[in-house]
Amino acid sequence: MKFDWIDRAAVARSAGAGLSRRGFLKAGAAATGGLVLGFTLPGANRFANAADAKVYAPNAFLRIAPDNSVTVIVNRLEFGQGVHTSLPMLIAEELDADWSQMRGELAPAGDVYKDPAFGIQITGGSGSIARGFTQYREIGARARAMLVAAAAEQWKVDPSKLTTSKGMVLGPNGLKASYGSLADAAMKQPVPATVVLKDAKAFRYIGKPMRRIDARAKSSGHQQFGIDFKPENALTVVIARPPVFGAKVAKFDAAAARAVKGVVEVLEVELDRGARGVAVFATGYWPAKQGREALQAEWDSSAVAKVDSARQLEEYRQLAKAPGGSVARAADVSKLASAAHKISAVYEFPYLAHAPMEPLNCVVDLKDDACTIWAGTQFQTVDQQVAAGLLGFKPEQVTINTMMAGGGFGRRAVPASDWMGDTVRIAKAWRAAGKSGPVKVVWSREDDIRGGYYRPAYVHRADIGLDAKGQIVAWDHKVVGQSIMAGTLFEPMMVKNGVDGTTIEGMGEPYAVPMNLSVHGVTQNVPVLWWRSVGSTHTAFVMETLIDEAAHAAKLDPVAYRKGLMGEKHARHRAALDLAVAKSGYGTRKLPKGRAWGVAVHESFGTVVAYVVEASVVEGVPKLHRAVAGVHCNQPVNPLSIEAQVQGAALMGLGMTLPGAAITLKDGVVEQQNFGDYVVARHHEMPQVEVHIVPSNEPPTGIGEPGLPPLAPAFANAVFRLTGKRLRKLPFDLATA
Known part of the structure; x- marks a missing residue:
């Protein structure tokens, strides 16, 4: 858009x-x-x-x-x-x-x-x-x-x-x-x-x-979150959304919905991305939900593309092998052909839902010349302008009250303002029907999981050449996937020469490697968005498992190999890695039988996080036992917050590795609905996480996201030491590795 x-x-x-x-x-x-x-x-x-x-x-x-x-x-x-x-x-x-x-x-x-x-x-x-x-x-x-x-x-x-x-x-x-x-x-x-x-x-x-x-x-339990807030006389609204993105409602039984006790009105409404759905207005969430179920809606998806994950993955694989694409970084790869040792790898990453504990919600009170909104939003300015644009108002006529939110991970910062925009559209339709008063749109967990704006699916292809001493002499790399920034107000500064900067962030650095990097951008009928740590969710996994593989080919310790490729230029990376190594006991402490070390280090949002992990494989299932983090975020402001953020990010990073942690589509319809079939990490899977901060008085860098990217590759590298199998995709699947 x-x-x-x-x-x-x-x-x-x-x-x-x-x-x-x-x-x-x-x-x-x-x-x-x-x-x-x-x-x-x-x-x-x-x-x-x-x-x-x-x-x-x-x-x-x-x-x-x-x-x-x-x-x-x-x-x-x-x-x-x-x-x-x-x-x-x-x-x-x-x-x-x-x-x-x-x-x-x-x-x-x-x-x-x-x-x-x-x-x-x-x-x-x-x-x-x-x-x-x-x-x-x-x-x-x-x-x-x-x-x-x-x-x-x-x-x-x-x-x-x-x-x-x-x-x-x-x-x-x-x-x-x-x-x-x-x-x-x-x-x-x-x-x-x-x-x-x-x-x-x-x-x-x-x-x-x-x-x-x-x-x-x-x-x-006294804190009021957005989902708790409901002004006096407000109606609760749930939306029947098309199962295929951008489709339109063909028919529905409004009378059956209105017959549900507590349902006040049923209206066909415009929705995000040109879709059309049905809004059910009721005195509370339960009657609104029951009214939606009574609609028996039928949908017309004839005018929109229907993504199929299996077919899409095969198309991405073929594009990753094909010549062309937009060049992000040029390097000489002529030494690939004569390299003493070669690594060829294809990596696959699925769509991911944000799945915050508090599903999306928004309250709008629309008057003739003013609009008041209550929402837990990450994007007040853009949301305010979207609302004003939809209503024909000036931005100053739209008041947004920021509410506490129960998680978000990027989902509450959408350039298209889909969830807030839909609430404004519904309030506008409510007014057009001659009604007045505030409306509160609430998403169910199923709405949230199937509602779109996912971390994109990606395929990477890497061909790496090493000389007889194990040094990388050529690296040809291609990434295939959707752009997050295309079509948004961030496109002018983030998309250069056809390359979305978020797609490749983290590729190459901090290692001195001759990487030829290109991107094949694709367009799909699946709305995509940043997800906690954005491009580093996949680039860190690719980089840190391939560097580990190169160290193994060179018959060198993976920590020493990394530090050798960093040189003295990246002092913060070295400090974070050294701290994690020292605190973990890597190289000095003998692990229990059946466990192995894994190492990874990555910088995102100005902060370097290194993990040294301990893992095992029990009955074919990888198990993470301990993760020791070395964090270089410059001046720490609140060490307790830093510790909490790294612990949470580590758990979310672990979640990416678990079977079932994927959004898939068939005939354009998202197959997952709730936590029963979209897996997130749970309490019993949480490893012991220790967080150690490198002392510094330099101005602070970010901490909310950097703890996530290096966790999965460190875990994968430990699994390799236990099984001899290189994991090339998320979530983990040892059976196909």
Whole structure:
């Protein structure tokens, strides 16, 4: 889908700014009084074409209330990754706040909350801390300076004589005042043009393990998620969607659905990707679901392609062998023919569903000239513009309230805004039918698994030549699959010469290998999207199993072989790998009988994660027992969050290896429906995961996704040592290896 209605110039103007000017604003006090401070840090924005910062009002990032509570407005979606704690930590550090008084609040859609690197409000690319590190610290530092200035004015003393600690300004002769008591006066102070941020040696919160602000609410069941929210008088809607993407409803029994107690209305509606379905409006989810079942809908799929996974896989295999494709990286492969040793491999990867624990949901309240939305979205700016475009509104007429979400892994950040767009379409149809009031669309687990926007299916073909000493002298590589970015607003910056950058990210690096890399992009009637760690979900597996295979052919230790190919250039990779090796006991500790080591290292989103794993094979089934991670994410902000993210990513990476972890289609219809036939890793499959962080004071990099990519290849490499079989596809299948 082309985003022709998105005003890219407007996006650029609103986001574009240079680091030379940081825009701050001082807005009016909240209803309870206090200091309200907002801030935009423009940054290296790829959309930007303006040189000056733009100040936005009346949005704000920080509120200090008279009761001394400090509320931080979090400009990201919190869906389990911990930004509701880590971003407030950054402000608390420079503010010298009392941690017990810190609060978090999710930001609505708004210009001031746009990601400084992308120019849109987004939670993705493991960038929340990486791109908020300076931004949020400077908010805290400026607020602290204004509080000190207010106290100095009241006490008639030089500000340099004052200090701050745990939410208090301290002065000579025992003078002290709480931030809450100074907040109103601080509002009247000028915002400092510059501030000096703390040296890492002075950090009190950053780098220290901090318990999550939202832990009690979530563990006690008090936290409200998007799926829990329902305004007064709202109707619940479930949608009968066509089983083939883009198909249309041919006939349905609306009377039978309306006969179900609690069903209020049944309407044929437009849906994402040109499809047409049926919306069932009811007083609750259960009657809406029963009403949908009573529809007995029939579908017309004559105008759309019907993907068949078996046929598609064979087509991909043939394309991987065929010449041509778009060249991503050129290298001389003439030495392949005369190489002393050759590796030829074909890798296969299926479609993957995101399958978050909280299925998709959205509430829309549409009025004549305004639209209010409640949703756990990763993509506020794009969703706001999609909604406005569908309604013929200006973006400022659409209010998006960001709700807590129970997972997402990319599924809540769709350039086409399918799930939110469908809810807006339904609200529009509801109004057109002469009705009013909010509507809440809820997806079932089956809707979620079969609803599309999957990690694409891919086939890789590699031909590698090694010399007599085991060094790689030629590497010819082709990737076949759909582009995630084609047809989206990201296409201009992410698709170059026909190559989607996400398709090949992670290929080659950090190894000095002469790789000739090409891509054969295909178009399929299956909607695709990024999935936790995006291209690295498949490229890391290919790279790290092939490098391991080359090390075996060279009769060299796989750790030493990797480090030799890295050279001294990739110090962070070496540090992460060395840490994982040291903490695991690799090379020094004897494993129990029937177990073997596996190693892999990969960089994604600026962070390097290395795994050393222990695995066995029991009755033909691979079993992962232990995974030791070495993580180089530069300055750690909250080590507890880092540990949790790597543990979760490791489990999700393990899930990719389990039989049944695949989305397949037959005659255009997704065959999987729920966790009974779409496998995700469960508690009993979780290995012991140990997370060790390389010390660093450099600005932090991402952590939400990088723990996933190297897990599966490390596991596969261990399985090879046990069985002698190289696993060439996910999920694992020893029978066909």
